[in-house]
Structure formats: C-alpha cells, structure tokens
Amino acid sequence: MSKQHNFVAHIGHSSDYNNLGGKAKSLNKLVHAGFPVPKAYCVTVSAYQAFLKESGLEDWINSFDRYDTATCKKIRNKIQQTNLPEPIHKSIIEAYNKIGKGRVAVRSSAMNEDSITQSYAGQFETYLDIHGEQSVTESIKLCWGSIWADRVDSYQNNKPLNSYKDSAIGVIIQEMVDADAAGVLFTQDPVNGNKNHIIVESCWGLGEGVVSGQVTTDSYIIDKTNFTVIDKVVRPKQTMSGRATPGIISLLDVPTNKVHAASLTDEQAIKLAQQSEAIRKHYDNELDIEWAVKDNKIWILQARPITTEKKITKLCADSEETNDFIRDNAMFSRMDTGEIVTGLMTPLGLSFCHFYQHNIHGPAIKKMGLLDIGKSQHYMGYIQGHVYLNISASAKLLTQCPPTHDPMKFTKRYATDTIDFSNYINPYGEPTAGVQYFKSSIYWLYCQIRNLFSSERIVKKMIALRKKETARFHKLDLNSMSLTALNKELERIDKHFLEACAAYMPFFLQSFALYDLLTELCDKFLGHQGNGLQNRIKASMNGLRTIEVTKAVNVLAETVRRSPKLTNLFINTSLDQLVATLKNDSEGRIFWYQDFSDFLYNFGSRGRQEFELTIPRWNDDPIYILQMIRMYLGSDLKLDSRLTKVSELREADTEQLISCLPLKAKLKIKFVIAAYSKMAERREATRPTYISETWFYRKIVYEVASRLVKQGIIDQNDIPYIDFNTFRDYVAGRKPAELAFSKTKVNENRHRHLVNLNLEDPPMAIIGQHISKRKVNVTQDNDSSVIYGLGSSPGSITAYARVITDLTTQVESFKQGEILVTKFTDASWTPLFALASGVISDIGSTLSHSSIVSREFGIPAVVNSISATQKIQTGDLIFIDGDAGVIRIEKKANT
Incomplete structure (x- = not known):
C-alpha cells in the first residue's frame, strides 16, 4: 500500500496538486494566498485509488463488460458496504481530529471539477453538518460513489461509461460554517457579461439553498471601479437552508422579522466584492464564488472559474x-x-404547457x-x-x-x-389564397353552422362531464394504484382534457372576435361618445363562473354569520388551527363536512395559474377560502344587491348611449352585445371542465412524486423542477426513473428557474428575439407620481393602496375599500374584488380577468400599468381613473 501521508493532505499546505481534485486544488490555492477559508483537509485521489485496489473493488469493477445504470448503482452500493483499509481510516480520523472533531462539511473533489473547462457545479455529492468519526467516513464513501452516478456522465457530454475506469476523486473535510447569511458571487454579470459589475446573490442561512436554487435571494450589483452598490433588490425570503436536526440540512421557515429584511448590509456586500476582486486577480480569471458570513466575518467556501465567456445572448x-x-x-x-x-x-x-402545445x-x-x-x-x-x-x-x-x-x-x-x-x-x-382559401372558407362555414346548432348541447355535455369525472376521481384511491393503473388514468384524463379544450376554444375565440367587433361598431357609430362602451356593456356576466365562486363564498360567510359559535371560531382561531378546530366542534363539523365540502366539490379544482401544476388547488389547500370567509365576516358586503345595482346601471348607461342611433345601427350593436354575452356565458360554463382535468393531472403527478421521494430518487423540493413529459414516459414504462428524473436535469431546471426569478420580466409582446436584463429596482423620477396604463373598467376613486404580490401570504392583510395593486389576477382572486374599491394590475387587457371582474363589480380598473407594483407602496393614497387609464399617487405612505 502507498505511504500513509499520501492519503490525506492539509489544504493550503500541499504541493501535490494533482492528488487533490479540482475543488480541493482551488481551495488549496486560496488558503495559500491568505484568503479566509475554513480549515480543511483533503482525502486524496490516491486514497480513493488505494481503497479500490486494496479492497478488491478495482478488479471487480473491471470485470464488467458495460457500465449501464444498473451496473453503476451496484458499484455505488458496493463502495458504501466496503470497509476502509486501516491506514486510510486512520489518516481520515487524524485529519478530522485536527479540525476539532466538530461539525464538518464533506465535499466531493473530482479531478476535472472546478476547472476552466468544466465547472461541475452540483454534479458530485456534498454532505453538510456531519459529526462523528463514523458519519465522516460514511459520507466520504458516499462522495466516492457519486463519481459513478449517471448524472455525472451526462454532464461530461455523454462520454462512454467506460471512461469511469480512468476517473478519480478526492474528498474535502472542511470545518462547517453555520452561516448567518450565504450565497454566490460572480465577478462578472452572468446575465449580460458586463465585467465592470460584480453580482452578489444572498440568502439567510446556508448557501446550499442558493446553489440548489431552492430559496429566494437578494441581489446586489456592485461597481468594480469604485466598489459602490449600484442597485439591490431585496425580495421576500420565506425559506432558508439550515440545520433542522443535527446532521440534517433542510428548508426552514425564515423568522418573520427577517422575511422582508436584507440578508446583507451594503457594507458586507462591498467587502465581499472587494475580497472577490482580489481573488479574481490572483486567479487571473472571472470566477463564481461561494461564500458565507458568520458573526460579520466573511468566509470563502469555494471559487470556480466561470467556464464560458458570457456573451449577450x-x-x-x-x-x-x-x-x-x-x-x-x-x-x-x-x-x-x-x-x-x-x-x-x-x-x-412549463413542461405541462409543452404537453398542451404538442398534444392538445x-x-x-x-x-x-x-x-x-x-x-x-x-x-x-x-x-x-x-x-x-x-x-x-x-x-x-x-x-x-x-x-x-x-x-x-x-x-x-x-x-x-x-x-x-x-x-x-x-x-x-402570405394569407391563404386561391383554391385553398375557397376550401378553408367552406370548412370554416361548416364548422360555424355545426357549432351554432350544437353549442347548447356541448355546454350541457361539458357540465355533465365535469360532474361525472369529478365524482369518479374523488372515489379513486391513488395511493393503492399501480403505475400501470395510474398510466391508464392519465390516458383517460388526456382524452377528456382534449375534449374539454376543444369545446372551450370556439367560445373563447368567438368572445374575443365579438368584443373587437363591438369596439369597431362603437367607433363607427358613436365616435368619441362611445369610448369605453364595450367596457360598460350589459354582458350578463352575473352568471359567469368567476362571479359564481364569489357568490358561493359569500353564502358560506352568511352561513357562518348566522351562528354566533361558528362566527367566534372563525374570527378568534388562527388559520393554521382553524380546520382542526372546525372538525372538533359539533357545529363546525356540520359546516365542514356539508356546506364547505359541497363548495369544494363544485369549485375545489380552482386555484391560481391553473396550468402551473405546483400550485395547490382549493381541494388541496382550502386555507385561502377560509381566509376569504373570515374577511367577508368582517365586512359589510351586500353582494347580491351590489351586483344587481351595477347591472341595472350598466344597462341604463348602454341604452342611453345608443338611444340616439338609427334603428339599424342600434340593432347591430344590440345584436353583438347579446351575442358576446351568450359566448361569454358558454365560455365560462365550459372552462371549469378542462380546469378540473388539470387538477387530476396534478394529483397523479404528486402521488407518483411522493413514491419517488420515498425511494430516494428525488427530494420533495425537486418536484417543481421535474419535466411533465419525461414523467409521463416513466409512468408509461418508457423510461427508467434514474433517467426520467436525473439529478442533472433537475438541477439544470432549478438553476434556470432561479436565474429567471432574478431577471426583468420579458415584454408582453415582442417581434424577433429578446435580450435578457437583470431585474433592478425601479427608480423614482420626477413623473413617478403619475402612472399610465389601460383603462379597462370605468369610474374613478381615491383610496389607499394595498400591494399584493403573493395571494397566499398577503391576502388577509387586505382591508375593505382599499385599491388592490398586483401584477395580475386570475379566477382565484375574484372573491377579493368584492371588497376592493378599485384594481390596478401590471399586466392585462380589456378582456383580462382583472378587467372583466372589475366591470362586473362596478369598480374602476387600470391594467397593463407595467410597473405599478414597484412604484406604488401599500398605504399610498392613490387616485385611479378607469376611463383614461391614469393612476396618480396623491400621498406616499411614508410622508
């Protein structure tokens, strides 16, 4: 066996660079140059090779003809089960003792890792908060085994699996820094390649959450020339990576007082930038640096070269x-x-949208x-x-x-x-012409006639289908179903999803076409007097599904209000205890299992962004509806009379506007209004059917994912980053789990999503290609008190603003009479409109949800304001004009 001293090297004091692996070699360079790196030792590449040779594993590994997924798994398991030779074990324990026998991080350090050509970020294993001799040695073997993981091979551009014979790996044992804040730093902007900017991404707790893309970060842009903070974006940080129990690192809730607080001071960010610039000069290369701050002391955990020169893409x-x-x-x-x-x-x-795009x-x-x-x-x-x-x-x-x-x-x-x-x-x-246009016109006419005569039947069929499939799905015991049975269920959902979307699509597009036609007729016959008539029409919207939900919530609130005991439970019980309290109370049980269950049966598949399968529906998490009931109890909302009054006023307004028109023009406008009303009713009557199917998809995805978590193939927090289409391949038996849910792809998706979170939103409409921009705070200029958008619901109001960007966590702060300011709304927001005096959204059009529902409730709305959520603060006194599309900040909350 090789000499014992070759098995472990003191990082910062080793000259045997080729025996360390990439990450350890980089740390060795940092320590040698005097940068603040936690004390560390490296279990060398020689130790790994000697372990394989002395244990007999080398000959056993070389006996395989091929290194497929199953073989690699066998090798990893064998490495974990094999005892360390005594000299190697002794060297490791000695190093651990020199660090202080405390909590350590055990990190893989492969030969090519963190090189200029291959950064290997996240490809090999890291184990944090490890304590005790046995835990350290077991973690080292897990790191050795990670070189045989399939995900590493895919990172190496699909090299043949026999390339593993020539691979080797070191392992770092490093003093654990229980960070107050941590993150990553880039010595050039990774979005646009600007070398004059240093970018710092920071979070509370350990930096593992940033590297894995599991937590939200604050962003700092620092000018290299004078080390000043050019811009910073402090985001709400609900979760952090930290020690749940000794040896277990997981996502934890951020303390309430830190959620909206900056995780770094400007001074700390500047010190980090100055330190990184010194490291960059020492390396003579642009770097990606992992760092931590503990008790205001900066620690450098890792520095890897940025593998490719960033160009504007x-x-x-x-x-x-x-x-x-x-x-x-x-x-x-x-x-x-x-x-x-x-x-x-x-x-x-997104991958579910891809599925819809190519199949539905x-x-x-x-x-x-x-x-x-x-x-x-x-x-x-x-x-x-x-x-x-x-x-x-x-x-x-x-x-x-x-x-x-x-x-x-x-x-x-x-x-x-x-x-x-x-x-x-x-x-x-060019547009379709000639014979082809004649054929397509005839086909279009045939479809319109068919749709006209079958529309009522289709609507009834879709309503019946939704009720039938919902009842059937609620009876399924997904937990007991095999993958084969679940796949058959998915295929059934595919069929009905397509059927429901096909029924909805004509009504959806005809609604838009009729709305546009009404706009043209108003311009033609009424001129400037008709401005906004299409926004004030009597569209018979009271029966629409979005309003129906609000009515149903109001009925629940009235049921609770009639019982002093139930009212007391709702008002005085914390939300996290409310469900359990209702179930344990005699009156509460009746309400929960009858009234509330009936509501969920009819509307429980609704929720926010319903193609976003990661977001729970009301069936999955009913807390939002319980919040709305509690808010309605504290208001003087008279919903039915309000809706009736708004409808009567709108109808009278419409009649007055068109009364002076010639009979022919009047009949045209009335016909289009009636047609639009009918199409809107049909659209909203069929919509819940395909939305219900998306909830069925979600339930099966999470059922299968829970099994994969138990098998150790994915983690619970990996679910938002899996691909729906490879998920389908796995359930159908077309792809093994290790390939369908490879850590490489999951990590790639996670990192891409983290980058997207930190980018400025792309434009609403674009011709050609888009250049990404880093998200920065909107600076207030001389005209910042006035914001222009699209007036989409008439009227004007002056009231205090309530900015809500996260419906789940912020809804209960909303007070009746406030102006709701948000990025966008969907059907799940509708009950909130009944309490609002006006609505402003960054995104939207005259037919977006914000506009339609605001008109129905008779409150002014301005949509497509682009950046209202950034320029307006909760508590600002604001004026909105829903006709002109003007928002004016009358008085700032802090003045």
Missing part, C-alpha cells in the same frame, strides 16, 4: 426555429393568453374551423419561464377564415404600444 421564443428570417420577424405575445399561464412558471408548469392545442383549434392546423412547434413560445402565443403563425393560420383573412387584424389585437409595425412582414407567408 438573444433568446428566441421558439427555440427549435432554425430559419433566421422567422426568428427575427415572428411576433409573440402573452397578452390575453388566459390567466392559467400568466406570469413566471416553474419547469414543471392543434386538435382543439381545428374544432373552431381551421382546415389546416399547421405545426405544433409554431403554436407557442417561451421566454425566461413565461408562456407566449405565436401571433404571427396564428395570424397566418387564421387567414383561412373569412372574418380573420386579414392577418394584421389579429396581429394588432395582441400587440402593445411598443410594437413597431412599420416594417413588419409576417414571416410565415
């Missing part, structure tokens, strides 16, 4: 497009794509009258985790239909004021 919404002309000229928009996909989505949610959307739009449905690649696009509709491709497809034969009519419908059409050419070609 243009993002194309259709990543598969290879035609440069199309890439540079296609228009994409996320206006009116439906609130189910509004805002940033997780990788699981095409057959669904064929039902509305498209003879040629084109390629599924061209239906949608994705930028920085946001979902877009390919407007150029859709406009080209719609030229098959007589009402939309002019592609610019549809294209401009989805454009923002920032889009310049002066040189625009639809890159997908």
Whole structure:
C-alpha cells in the first residue's frame, strides 16, 4: 500500500496538486494566498485509488463488460458496504481530529471539477453538518460513489461509461460554517457579461439553498471601479437552508422579522466584492464564488472559474426555429393568453404547457374551423419561464377564415404600444389564397353552422362531464394504484382534457372576435361618445363562473354569520388551527363536512395559474377560502344587491348611449352585445371542465412524486423542477426513473428557474428575439407620481393602496375599500374584488380577468400599468381613473 501521508493532505499546505481534485486544488490555492477559508483537509485521489485496489473493488469493477445504470448503482452500493483499509481510516480520523472533531462539511473533489473547462457545479455529492468519526467516513464513501452516478456522465457530454475506469476523486473535510447569511458571487454579470459589475446573490442561512436554487435571494450589483452598490433588490425570503436536526440540512421557515429584511448590509456586500476582486486577480480569471458570513466575518467556501465567456445572448421564443428570417420577424405575445399561464412558471408548469402545445392545442383549434392546423412547434413560445402565443403563425393560420383573412387584424389585437409595425412582414407567408382559401372558407362555414346548432348541447355535455369525472376521481384511491393503473388514468384524463379544450376554444375565440367587433361598431357609430362602451356593456356576466365562486363564498360567510359559535371560531382561531378546530366542534363539523365540502366539490379544482401544476388547488389547500370567509365576516358586503345595482346601471348607461342611433345601427350593436354575452356565458360554463382535468393531472403527478421521494430518487423540493413529459414516459414504462428524473436535469431546471426569478420580466409582446436584463429596482423620477396604463373598467376613486404580490401570504392583510395593486389576477382572486374599491394590475387587457371582474363589480380598473407594483407602496393614497387609464399617487405612505 502507498505511504500513509499520501492519503490525506492539509489544504493550503500541499504541493501535490494533482492528488487533490479540482475543488480541493482551488481551495488549496486560496488558503495559500491568505484568503479566509475554513480549515480543511483533503482525502486524496490516491486514497480513493488505494481503497479500490486494496479492497478488491478495482478488479471487480473491471470485470464488467458495460457500465449501464444498473451496473453503476451496484458499484455505488458496493463502495458504501466496503470497509476502509486501516491506514486510510486512520489518516481520515487524524485529519478530522485536527479540525476539532466538530461539525464538518464533506465535499466531493473530482479531478476535472472546478476547472476552466468544466465547472461541475452540483454534479458530485456534498454532505453538510456531519459529526462523528463514523458519519465522516460514511459520507466520504458516499462522495466516492457519486463519481459513478449517471448524472455525472451526462454532464461530461455523454462520454462512454467506460471512461469511469480512468476517473478519480478526492474528498474535502472542511470545518462547517453555520452561516448567518450565504450565497454566490460572480465577478462578472452572468446575465449580460458586463465585467465592470460584480453580482452578489444572498440568502439567510446556508448557501446550499442558493446553489440548489431552492430559496429566494437578494441581489446586489456592485461597481468594480469604485466598489459602490449600484442597485439591490431585496425580495421576500420565506425559506432558508439550515440545520433542522443535527446532521440534517433542510428548508426552514425564515423568522418573520427577517422575511422582508436584507440578508446583507451594503457594507458586507462591498467587502465581499472587494475580497472577490482580489481573488479574481490572483486567479487571473472571472470566477463564481461561494461564500458565507458568520458573526460579520466573511468566509470563502469555494471559487470556480466561470467556464464560458458570457456573451449577450438573444433568446428566441421558439427555440427549435432554425430559419433566421422567422426568428427575427415572428411576433409573440402573452397578452390575453388566459390567466392559467400568466406570469413566471416553474419547469414543471412549463413542461405541462409543452404537453398542451404538442398534444392538445392543434386538435382543439381545428374544432373552431381551421382546415389546416399547421405545426405544433409554431403554436407557442417561451421566454425566461413565461408562456407566449405565436401571433404571427396564428395570424397566418387564421387567414383561412373569412372574418380573420386579414392577418394584421389579429396581429394588432395582441400587440402593445411598443410594437413597431412599420416594417413588419409576417414571416410565415402570405394569407391563404386561391383554391385553398375557397376550401378553408367552406370548412370554416361548416364548422360555424355545426357549432351554432350544437353549442347548447356541448355546454350541457361539458357540465355533465365535469360532474361525472369529478365524482369518479374523488372515489379513486391513488395511493393503492399501480403505475400501470395510474398510466391508464392519465390516458383517460388526456382524452377528456382534449375534449374539454376543444369545446372551450370556439367560445373563447368567438368572445374575443365579438368584443373587437363591438369596439369597431362603437367607433363607427358613436365616435368619441362611445369610448369605453364595450367596457360598460350589459354582458350578463352575473352568471359567469368567476362571479359564481364569489357568490358561493359569500353564502358560506352568511352561513357562518348566522351562528354566533361558528362566527367566534372563525374570527378568534388562527388559520393554521382553524380546520382542526372546525372538525372538533359539533357545529363546525356540520359546516365542514356539508356546506364547505359541497363548495369544494363544485369549485375545489380552482386555484391560481391553473396550468402551473405546483400550485395547490382549493381541494388541496382550502386555507385561502377560509381566509376569504373570515374577511367577508368582517365586512359589510351586500353582494347580491351590489351586483344587481351595477347591472341595472350598466344597462341604463348602454341604452342611453345608443338611444340616439338609427334603428339599424342600434340593432347591430344590440345584436353583438347579446351575442358576446351568450359566448361569454358558454365560455365560462365550459372552462371549469378542462380546469378540473388539470387538477387530476396534478394529483397523479404528486402521488407518483411522493413514491419517488420515498425511494430516494428525488427530494420533495425537486418536484417543481421535474419535466411533465419525461414523467409521463416513466409512468408509461418508457423510461427508467434514474433517467426520467436525473439529478442533472433537475438541477439544470432549478438553476434556470432561479436565474429567471432574478431577471426583468420579458415584454408582453415582442417581434424577433429578446435580450435578457437583470431585474433592478425601479427608480423614482420626477413623473413617478403619475402612472399610465389601460383603462379597462370605468369610474374613478381615491383610496389607499394595498400591494399584493403573493395571494397566499398577503391576502388577509387586505382591508375593505382599499385599491388592490398586483401584477395580475386570475379566477382565484375574484372573491377579493368584492371588497376592493378599485384594481390596478401590471399586466392585462380589456378582456383580462382583472378587467372583466372589475366591470362586473362596478369598480374602476387600470391594467397593463407595467410597473405599478414597484412604484406604488401599500398605504399610498392613490387616485385611479378607469376611463383614461391614469393612476396618480396623491400621498406616499411614508410622508
């Protein structure tokens, strides 16, 4: 056996660089140069090789003909089960004792890891808060085994598995820093490559949460030339990585007083930047540095070269497009794509959208009258985790239909004021013409006649389907079902999901078309007097599903109000105890198992962003509805009379506006209003059916994921980062779990999502490609007291603002009469509108959820304000004009 002193090296004092592995070699360099690195030793590459040789594992490993997934798993298990030779064991224990026998981090250090060509971030194992000799040696063997993990091979550009024969790995034993705050630092901006900026991402607790992408971070941009903080974004940080119990690192709740507090002071961020610049000069390379702060002392945990020179990258919404002309000229928009996909989505949610795009959307739009449905690649696009509709491709497809034969009519419908059409050419070609247009027109006409005569039947069928499938699904015991049975269930959901989307799509698009036609008629017959008539029409919206939910919540609140005992329980019990309290009380049980259960049966599949499978529905977590009941109990809301009054006023307003028109014009407008009303009713009656199916998908995803967690294949916090389509491959037996849920892909998705969180939102509509920008705070300028948007519900009001960016955690702070300020809303927000005096949203159009529901409740709304949530603070006294689209801050909360 080799000499004992080769088995462990004191980091910072070793000259045998090739025996350390990449990470240990980097730390050795840092310590040698005098930078503050926690005390550490490296179990060398020689120790790993000697372990394999002396234990007989080397010959056993070399006896395999191939190194597939099963073989690699056997090797990892064998390494873990094999005792260490005494000299190696003795050297490790001596090193651990020299560190102080305390809590340590045990980190892999592979030969190519943290090199200039391969950073290997997150590829090999790290074990934190390890204590005791046996735990240390077991963790070292786990690190050795990680070199045989399948995810490492995929990082190495799919090298043949026999390349493992030549691989080797060291392991670092490092003093554990129980950090107050930690994170990562980049010596150049990783988004745009700016070398004059140092970027610091910081969180409470251990930096593991940042590296794995599991926690929200604060961001600091620091100028290298004078070490000043150019900008910082302090985000709400609900969770942190820390010690749950000795030896167990997990996500913990951040103390309430720290959720909105900066995790670093400006002085600490500047000291970090100065330290990083010294390290960068020592390495003569741009770096990605992991750091920690404990008791105001900075520790450097790792420094790896940035593997590629960051260049400004243009993002194309259709990543598969290879035609440069199309890439540079296609228009994409996320206006009116439906609130189910509004805002940033997780990788699981995005991959579900991919599933919808390639399997559901095409057959669904064929039902509305498209003879040629084109390629599924061209239906949608994705930028920085946001979902877009390919407007150029859709406009080209719609030229098959007589009402939309002019592609610019549809294209401009989805454009923002920032889009310049002066040189625009639809890159997908000219409108459909000739014989093909004749055929497509006949087909479109046939579909309209068919849809007209079958629409009532379709609506009834969809309502019956939703009730039938909901009742059936509630009876399933998913936990006892095999993967084969669950796969059959998924295939059943696929069938009904497609059927429901196909039923909904014609009503959805006809509603938009009729709304646009009404706008044109108002402009033609009423001129400036008709401004906003389409926003004041009597659209018979009281029966719509979104309002129906609010009515149902109000009924629950009235039921509670009639019982002094129930009222007392709701008002005086904390939300986290309310469900248990209701179930343990005689009156509460009746309410919970009858009234509330009936509500959940009818509306429980609803929730926020319903294509985002990671977000619980009301069936999964009913706390939001309980919050709304409690808020209604504390208000003087008279919902029915209010809705009736708003409806009567709107109808009288409409009659007065059109009374002076010639009979023909009056009849045209009334006909379009009635048609729009009918289509809107049908749209909202069919919508819950396909939404219910998305909840069924979610339940099965989480059932299978819970099994994978128990098997140790994924962690619970990995679920938002798995791919829905590879999940389907696994359940169907087409792909093994190790490949379907590889740590490489999960980590890649997690990191991409973390980057997206820290980027400025991409535009609502865009032609060509997008250059990502880092998110910064909006600076207040001389005109910051006035914000312009789109007036989408008439009226004006002056009231105090309540900014809500997280409905789950902030809803109960809302007070009746406040103006709701938010990024966007969807159906789950509707009950809150009944308490608001006005609504402002960053995103939206005249047919977005915020607009429709505000009009129904008779409160002014301004949408598409872009940055109202950043410029307005809770407590600001603000004026909004829902006709002109003007928001004015009358008095700041802190003045």
